[in-house]
Amino acid sequence: RLTQNYYQKTCPDFEKIVQQVVTDKQLASPTTAAAALRLFFHDCMVEGCDASVLIASNAFNKAERDSDINLSLPGDGFEVVTRIKTALELQCPGIVSCADILAAATRNLISMVGGPYYPVRFGRKDGFVSKAEAVDGNLARSNMSLSQIINLFAARKLNIKEMVALTGAHTIGFSHCKEFSNRIFNFSKTSDDYDPSYNPKYAEGLRRLCANYTKDPQMSAYNDVITPGKFDNMYFKNLQKGLGLLASDQAMAVDGRTRPLIDLYAANQTIWFQDFVHAIQKVSVHNVKTGRKGEVRRRCDAFNNLKT
Ligand code: HEM
Ligand SMILES: [Ca+2]
Numbered sequence: 563r564l565t566q567n568y569y570q571k572t573c574p575d576f577e578k579i580v581q582q583v584v585t586d587k588q589l590a591s592p593t594t595a596a597a598a599l600r601l602f603f604h605d606c607m608v609e610g611c612d613a614s615v616l617i618a619s620n621a622f623n624k625a626e627r628d629s630d631i632n633l634s635l636p637g638d639g640f641e642v643v644t645r646i647k648t649a650l651e652l653q654c655p656g657i658v659s660c661a662d663i664l665a666a667a668t669r670n671l672i673s674m675v676g677g678p679y680y681p682v683r684f685g686r687k688d689g690f691v692s693k694a695e696a697v698d699g700n701l702a703r704s705n706m707s708l709s710q711i712i713n714l715f716a717a718r719k720l721n722i723k724e725m726v727a728l729t730g731a732h733t734i735g736f737s738h739c740k741e742f743s744n745r746i747f748n749f750s751k752t753s754d755d756y757d758p759s760y761n762p763k764y765a766e767g768l769r770r771l772c773a774n775y776t777k778d779p780q781m782s783a784y785n786d787v788i789t790p791g792k793f794d795n796m797y798f799k800n801l802q803k804g805l806g807l808l809a810s811d812q813a814m815a816v817d818g819r820t821r822p823l824i825d826l827y828a829a830n831q832t833i834w835f836q837d838f839v840h841a842i843q844k845v846s847v848h849n850v851k852t853g854r855k856g857e858v859r860r861r862c863d864a865f866n867n868l869k870t
């Protein structure tokens with residue numbers, strides 16, 4: 563059982579320390595909130611919310627973070643967790659799990675960039691397994707069909723409404739050009755055109771931005787072109803205007819199964835916040851390990867006992 567006051571006796575300053583470190587880090591590096599949110603989601607979808615995504619690979623094990631899809635997880639997300647862990651190990655060594663740190667940091671960062679604040683229950687243990695091969699097939703890719711994406715979420719007991727509400731997370735952060743290059747260059751394969759579902763000015767801007775992306779693979783675009791750093795419902799308003807960056811984003815605005823939700827969330831941010839909170843809380847307890855099914859790692863990037 564997870565509880566909100568799990569660390570009240572064993573590490574009373576837990577939430578205060580998380581808040582201090584998170585605030586410092588987000589002010590110094592404004593990309594941290596998006597980095598942590600994506601990291602948290604990718605953790606919870608593979609082996610549950612157990613910090614398996616934080617494990618570093620070694621000679622005996624290729625870990626989740628070195629799977630193809632996770633290579634783009636930015637350093638800021640890992641770093642904020644490491645900083646919190648370091649501060650907590652000084653105050654209450656061996657008490658707070660990395661999985662709980664990531665859940666708490668993500669919650670605080672979402673509210674810091676304008677999103678809703680919600681209660682999180684604690685007591686997750688850190689997992690004993692992190693395998694790169696386990697990642698494939700558990701996380702959606704932007705070139706999948708909407709039906710494939712719906713099925714992936716359904717396999718995690720997340721329905722269409724929860725999927726759309728969660729994907730509103732693309733109201734912050736960015737994507738590398740290669741994630742949408744097929745929509746802006748040679749879309750029809752016969753001429754160098756772009757996906758006609760894009761707003762034309764937006765498509766032209768993206769073509770300029772990504773012109774050199776094969777030489778410079780770091781080139782990226784904001785997921786939400788209007789308010790990239792603010793956790794608001796602009797993402798949904800953008801989708802209505804052809805300003806959805808990824809094919810998977812735009813597909814939700816077109817398909818009859820998701821379009822009514824896009825319209826609802828675009829019209830009413832309060833309802834989106836409510837639905838987002840419900841869905842992210844569900845994600846936050848997905849397959850969590852308690853008791854002896856996990857451990858409290860001393861460092862977030864390594865199991866306490868080397869496994870060979
Ligand atoms: C519907 C299925 C989804 C697909 C296909 C998808 C795909 C992607 C892709 C391709 C990127 C760009 C990665 C990069 O180039 O660095 C991205 C970024 C991001 N995704 Fe998703 N995503 C989905 C759902 C979600 C969900 C449910 C969340 C969280 C609740 C989320 C949170 C984020 C965030 C915050 C970023 C920005 C990361 C950053 O700025 O560092 N995504 N997503
Ligand atoms: Ca995990």
Ligand SMILES: [Ca+2]
Pocket residue numbers: 733734786788789790791792793794795796797
């Ligand atoms: Ca936004």
